[in-house]
Amino acid sequence: MKKFIGKRAVASAISLVGLVIMVFFLSRLTGDPTDLYLPVDASLQAREQFREINGLNDPLMVQFGRYVADLAVLDFGNSIRRSRPAIDVVLEGFAWTLWLACVTMLLVTFAAIVIGSLAAFRVGGIFDRIATFFSLVGASAPDFWIAIVAIVVFAVNLRWLPTSGTGTIWHWVLPVSVLFIRPFGLILQVVRGSMIGVLSSAYVKTARAKGVRNRPIIFVHGLRNGMLPVITVIGDQAAGILNGAVIVETIFGFPGIGKLMIDSILQRDFNVVLAAIMVSALAIFLMNLLIDLAYALLDPRIRY
Amino acid sequence: MTEHLLEVCDLSVEFHTAGGTVKAVQDVSWHLDRGETLAILGESGSGKSVSASAIMNLIDMPPGRITSGRILLNGADMLKMTAEERRRINGARIAMIFQDPLAHLNPVYTVGWQIAEMMTTHGTPAAEARERALALLKRVGIPEPAEAMAKYPHQFSGGQRQRLMIAMALAFKPDILIADEPTTALDVTVQAQVLALLEELQAETGMGLLLITHDLGVVAEIADRVVVMNSGRIVETGNAAEVYSNPQHPYTKKLIGAAPGKGAMPAERDRGGEPLLRVERLSKHYGAFHALKGVSFTIMPGETVAVVGESGSGKSTLARALLRLEEPSGGQAFYKGRDLVTMPPKDLFGLRREIQMVFQDPTQSLNPRMSVYQLISEAWAIHPEILPRARWRARVAELLTKVGLDPGMAQRYPHQFSGGQRQRIAIARALALEPRLIVCDEAVSALDVSIQAQVIALLEGLRREFGLSYLFIAHDLPVVRDFADRVIVMKEGEIVEEGTVRQIFNAPHEPYTRALLAASLDPDPEVQARRREARLAEGLLTA
Numbered sequence: 001m002k003k004f005i006g007k008r009a010v011a012s013a014i015s016l017v018g019l020v021i022m023v024f025f026l027s028r029l030t031g032d033p034t035d036l037y038l039p040v041d042a043s044l045q046a047r048e049q050f051r052e053i054n055g056l057n058d059p060l061m062v063q064f065g066r067y068v069a070d071l072a073v074l075d076f077g078n079s080i081r082r083s084r085p086a087i088d089v090v091l092e093g094f095a096w097t098l099w100l101a102c103v104t105m106l107l108v109t110f111a112a113i114v115i116g117s118l119a120a121f122r123v124g125g126i127f128d129r130i131a132t133f134f135s136l137v138g139a140s141a142p143d144f145w146i147a148i149v150a151i152v153v154f155a156v157n158l159r160w161l162p163t164s165g166t167g168t169i170w171h172w173v174l175p176v177s178v179l180f181i182r183p184f185g186l187i188l189q190v191v192r193g194s195m196i197g198v199l200s201s202a203y204v205k206t207a208r209a210k211g212v213r214n215r216p217i218i219f220v221h222g223l224r225n226g227m228l229p230v231i232t233v234i235g236d237q238a239a240g241i242l243n244g245a246v247i248v249e250t251i252f253g254f255p256g257i258g259k260l261m262i263d264s265i266l267q268r269d270f271n272v273v274l275a276a277i278m279v280s281a282l283a284i285f286l287m288n289l290l291i292d293l294a295y296a297l298l299d300p301r302i303r304y
Numbered sequence: 305m306t307e308h309l310l311e312v313c314d315l316s317v318e319f320h321t322a323g324g325t326v327k328a329v330q331d332v333s334w335h336l337d338r339g340e341t342l343a344i345l346g347e348s349g350s351g352k353s354v355s356a357s358a359i360m361n362l363i364d365m366p367p368g369r370i371t372s373g374r375i376l377l378n379g380a381d382m383l384k385m386t387a388e389e390r391r392r393i394n395g396a397r398i399a400m401i402f403q404d405p406l407a408h409l410n411p412v413y414t415v416g417w418q419i420a421e422m423m424t425t426h427g428t429p430a431a432e433a434r435e436r437a438l439a440l441l442k443r444v445g446i447p448e449p450a451e452a453m454a455k456y457p458h459q460f461s462g463g464q465r466q467r468l469m470i471a472m473a474l475a476f477k478p479d480i481l482i483a484d485e486p487t488t489a490l491d492v493t494v495q496a497q498v499l500a501l502l503e504e505l506q507a508e509t510g511m512g513l514l515l516i517t518h519d520l521g522v523v524a525e526i527a528d529r530v531v532v533m534n535s536g537r538i539v540e541t542g543n544a545a546e547v548y549s550n551p552q553h554p555y556t557k558k559l560i561g562a563a564p565g566k567g568a569m570p571a572e573r574d575r576g577g578e579p580l581l582r583v584e585r586l587s588k589h590y591g592a593f594h595a596l597k598g599v600s601f602t603i604m605p606g607e608t609v610a611v612v613g614e615s616g617s618g619k620s621t622l623a624r625a626l627l628r629l630e631e632p633s634g635g636q637a638f639y640k641g642r643d644l645v646t647m648p649p650k651d652l653f654g655l656r657r658e659i660q661m662v663f664q665d666p667t668q669s670l671n672p673r674m675s676v677y678q679l680i681s682e683a684w685a686i687h688p689e690i691l692p693r694a695r696w697r698a699r700v701a702e703l704l705t706k707v708g709l710d711p712g713m714a715q716r717y718p719h720q721f722s723g724g725q726r727q728r729i730a731i732a733r734a735l736a737l738e739p740r741l742i743v744c745d746e747a748v749s750a751l752d753v754s755i756q757a758q759v760i761a762l763l764e765g766l767r768r769e770f771g772l773s774y775l776f777i778a779h780d781l782p783v784v785r786d787f788a789d790r791v792i793v794m795k796e797g798e799i800v801e802e803g804t805v806r807q808i809f810n811a812p813h814e815p816y817t818r819a820l821l822a823a824s825l826d827p828d829p830e831v832q833a834r835r836r837e838a839r840l841a842e843g844l845l846t847a
Contacts, residue, residue: 202407209360210422210472211394224412299412300456 004304005289012285016278020071023277024064024270032056033080033268054080067274076278077271081264086271090257090279096166097249097256098283101241103172104179109234112184116191117218117226120199131188138185147178147251164253175252179245183237190233191226198226224298231298235291239284307379308335309512310359310398310480315373317354320366329354329536332373336480341506341513343527343544345520345559347752348723351536352516356482358383360400361390396426399473403485405465409457415441415468416453422475440471444501462615463494470501477509484516491614491779496823496839499526518752520563521782521825524548524832532556545829562757563827565782569805570789573607578641580605580741580773581626586635586645588618588625595621597797598635603741606767608774610788610805612781612820618797619777623743626775627661628652639741657687660734664746666726670718676704676729677714683736690738703732707762724755731762743775748783760787781824785809793817 034050051057055066070077076087118127154174155163162171198204199222207221246258253259257276264272296302313333319326329351336342346352357363359375359382375382377397382390394400402408410418416437423433434453441449444467446460457465466486473481483502487495503526506513515527523530523544530547532540532555539553551557579602588596596618603609611619625632628644637644639655647655663669670679680703681696691699701711707728718726727747734742744763748756760783766772778784784791784805791808793801793816801814812818822839826832 202402202404203410205362206400206402206408206469207410208362209394209400210425211391211396212421212425213391216425221410221413225410301411301458 001304004292008289008292009285012281016281019277019281020274021064023274024067025060027265027268027270027273028060028063030265030268033270036268037080076275079264079269079272081267081269081272086269086275087279089272090260090275093255093257093260093276094279094283096254097242097245097258100172100175100179100245100249100254100256101238104176104241105183105234105238107176108180108183108187108237112187112191113223113227113230116188117195117223119188119192120195120222120226121214121218123196128192131192134181135185135189138182141181143178143182144247144251146181147174147248150174150178151251164251166255171252175245175248175254178248178252179241183234183240187230187233187237190230194226194229195222198222201225227298228295231291231294235287239287242283242287243280308376309338309378310514311335311374311376312355312359313374313376315355315358315375316371317351317358317363318369318371320369327536328368329533332533332536332538334531334538334541336512336514338479338512339506339510341503341515341526341528343515343517343523343530344533345517345523345530346533347518347559347754349535350533352518352533353484354536356400356484356514356516359398359482360394361387392426395422395473395478396476397478398480398482399476399478400482400484401466401469401473401486403488405469405489406457406462408469409465411457414454414456415460419468419472419475422472426476436475437471440475441468444468444471444474446471461494462490463498466490466494466498467501470498470505474505474509478511480512480514481506482514482516485518486515487522488517488519492781492823492825493614493819495522495825496525502526519825520548520560520753520827521832524827524829525825525836527829532559548827548829558754560827562754563782564753564757564760564780564786565826567786569785569809572804572806573604573789575604575607577604579603580607580640581775582638583626584636584638586622586625586637587633588621588630589633595797596625596632599794599797599799600635601792601799601802603773603775605740605773606771607790608767608776608788609790609792610776610778610784611792611794612778612784613794614779614820616796617794619779619794620745621797622794623661623745623775623777627656627659627743629661657683657690657737658740659743660737660739660741661743661745662727662730662734662747664749666723666730666750667718669730670726670733672718675715675717676700679718679729680704680714680733680736683733687737690736699736700732703735706735706766707732708758722755724751724759727751727755727759728762731759731766735766738770739772741773741775743777745777746779747776749778749780756783763787781809781821782826793820 033054034047034056038047038050055063067077076085078084079086079089082089115127115130119125119131122128151163151174154161161173165171199218204217204221207217212221245256246262248254249256249259250262257280261273261276264276292304296304312335315332316330317328319328332355334342344352344355358370363370370383373383377393382393409415416434419437419440420430420433423436424430438449438453441452446452446464446467457468460468486502487498490498499522502513515522517523527544529542530544531538532547532553534555540547540551540556547556548560551560581603583602584600585598586596586600587594587598599622601609611622613619621630624630626637626644632645635645639659644652644655674682677700680700684691684696700714704711704714709725709728709732718729721729748759751759763774764787767774776784776788788805790802790804792799793808793814795816801808801812801817808817809821812821822835826835
């Protein structure tokens with residue numbers, strides 16, 4: 001087990017190093033932050049001073065060396081825009097996104113498992129139709145469109161919900177609902193397909209011969225076996241949100257890591273971009289580990 | 305009218321499929337009394353399991369539909385009961401065990417939990433259920449029952465798994481136990497133990513035992529009465545011994561006639577001259593596990609050598625190591641004087657065509673996306689020197705005729721054939737390369753007896769015609785007795801005994817060989833009764 005985690009960590013660390021190198025140099029290609037931060041009529045001297053303070057005058061390789069050396073002591077540098085440690089800025093945004101991802105995925109998982117299992121139990125029944133409807137909507141309606149329509153309908157016309165920002169629980173309703181649709185449709189289909197197979201398996205036949213009731217047949221005998229392929233998809237979808245639900249966060253003005261990344265790229269706030277990428281990479285690594293552990297937990301035949 | 309424990313009257317079941325309506329069983333009637341064993345005997349597709357599924361409410365409706373009939377449990381019609389009433393009967397009054405217990409036990413729950421669930425489902429408190437589950441494990445002979453409670457199904461052997469199923473089924477001492485091919489996947493010695501356990505438990509509880517099987521030997525061993533089914537109808541019913549000794553219906557006669565192990569054993573062959581294959585101290589290790597521990601034997605041209613032994617004895621490893629589907633760990637195998645084990649891959653490629661393999665499950669060994677023509681002619685695409693492309697079509701037709709199939713079927717796909725036909729296709733494919741030696745790994749085990757007899761006759765005919773040699777790996781001794789010249793008995797990766805068929809079957813030296821033969825079931829109930837007495841006297845099977 002420990003060996004397995006260690007191997008995974010090493011493999012992930014290697015790709016992380018590659019990622020940092022790539023993002024560091026690519027982001028420098030976008031141009032000089034000085035032009036963005038100082039007024040158009042700023043003096044040459046002021047520009048020079050700005051570059052000096054932010055270390056932009058040194059050759060790229062020197063800048064990179066300094067960045068790596070700082071990184072070694074977990075110093076991610078300062079945000080140019082906010083004049084405070086980049087990592088603090090990123091962790092704040094990440095916390096928001098983490099909440100958003102957790103709430104959404106919990107709802108998605110619960111709903112998809114219940115409805116998908118019931119759809120599989122009675123193929124062609126009412127739950128099966130719900131499954132088909134949502135997977136069609138989720139697959140075909142783009143989320144930026146749904147987000148904007150939702151704002152127009154529920155915030156502007158009906159005035160039930162706030163348009164954007166955070167603060168009350170009502171602020172969460174629209175972003176969560178919009179983020180919900182696509183993973184819900186997808187996971188619903190995976191649950192349904194997996195459960196159809198599981199419910200026709202030999203051990204379910206045994207359970208029926210034992211006189212086990214329908215509900216435990218579906219949710220005790222079936223579900224634990226049917227969850228294995230589902231977990232992979234849940235992890236994949238959760239990673240998508242963790243990585244920054246960029247569009248949804250931007251439209252709803254939600255201060256998560258996705259919005260932060262877009263803003264920082266536009267503002268050439270390089271340190272924030274890099275820190276954000278490293279934090280989400282770590283989150284995804286942890287999440288994949290969690291999925292592997294969940295596999296072993298669900299199926300006693302899997303041991304690492 | 306006397307009331308039976310269980311009575312099925314005029315039961316008809318249909319299945320509505322895309323291909324039309326299939327009448328699975330028609331007007332089936334039989335009954336079962338307390339303390340009695342009734343066998344439903346039939347081949348695949350005969351509908352022998354359908355009435356049991358109807359009793360357990362396991363038929364999916366749709367596509368299934370019960371079009372007529374009654375199922376009376378102590379006189380009450382189960383088909384008129386509500387789903388909840390049926391559920392209360394399942395497990396508590398009528399329990400069922402199945403073929404392939406690994407697939408029928410839930411892989412992600414401990415066996416203790418699964419056995420206890422049988423009881424908690426019907427209202428037993430959890431603590432009491434666990435206690436009784438432990439007692440049941442002890443009763444069916446699971447070693448270290450307390451530890452076994454916390455283990456998962458995959459941690460047990462095949463025979464133990466069937467014991468677990470039996471423990472579960474007997475939790476409430478049901479009135480009726482339905483056993484659907486309970487020993488089909490098991491080794492002969494384990495089969496004998498499981499059947500003995502079922503009988504013991506029947507004597508203890510007085511339950512009625514309904515046994516569904518394709519195996520005349522199982523019927524002979526355990527059944528009081530037998531119902532013979534063919535194409536969804538009962539063709540014959542009666543006392544098991546009488547039906548065997550005096551079958552009335554032509555189908556029953558055919559079935560009994562096809563049972564292997566009755567013909568004359570092949571005459572002694574002259575084994576002079578150069579052997580086709582000489583295997584010396586062949587071994588295969590998987591880490592610390594020695595699957596094959598230095599096996600030596602020879603095969604002469606035109607000879608059939610059978611390898612018998614229980615699962616885990618190394619039979620299949622031997623076949624795979626010989627063909628270098630898995631690299632041997634040591635030893636030599638001289639084919640026409642050249643060592644297969646050390647042969648470079650290039651030479652091996654040329655020689656592969658002379659040594660072909662036919663596998664147990666033709667459904668899996670034939671690519672479902674290739675037509676029969678493609679399956680057979682692929683051999684010539686790989687070895688183009690055998691046949692120019694222009695003659696492929698004619699040769700495929702020729703081969704199909706040879707294995708008893710219509711040449712017009714060449715454009716069909718494997719799923720359009722029956723199991724026996726598929727195995728013929730697999731044999732035709734092996735023949736396409738004009739081999740000298742065919743390795744058959746349980747090649748007839750999955751087939752119905754009548755089909756099995758046909759395939760064996762086909763293999764025998766091909767041997768005479770082309771002088772083929774066979775390495776025939778099997779666990780079914782009667783088939784070996786009919787088909788092989790020599791027999792190798794394997795146990796735990798070693799050859800324990802080797803000799804001609806006569807020698808092995810008439811005068812086995814080793815206790816292991818004798819135990820194998822004693823456990824093997826004869827289709828004749830009288831022979832089987834005599835063997836049982838002998839076994840009891842020897843105390844061989846007090847498991």
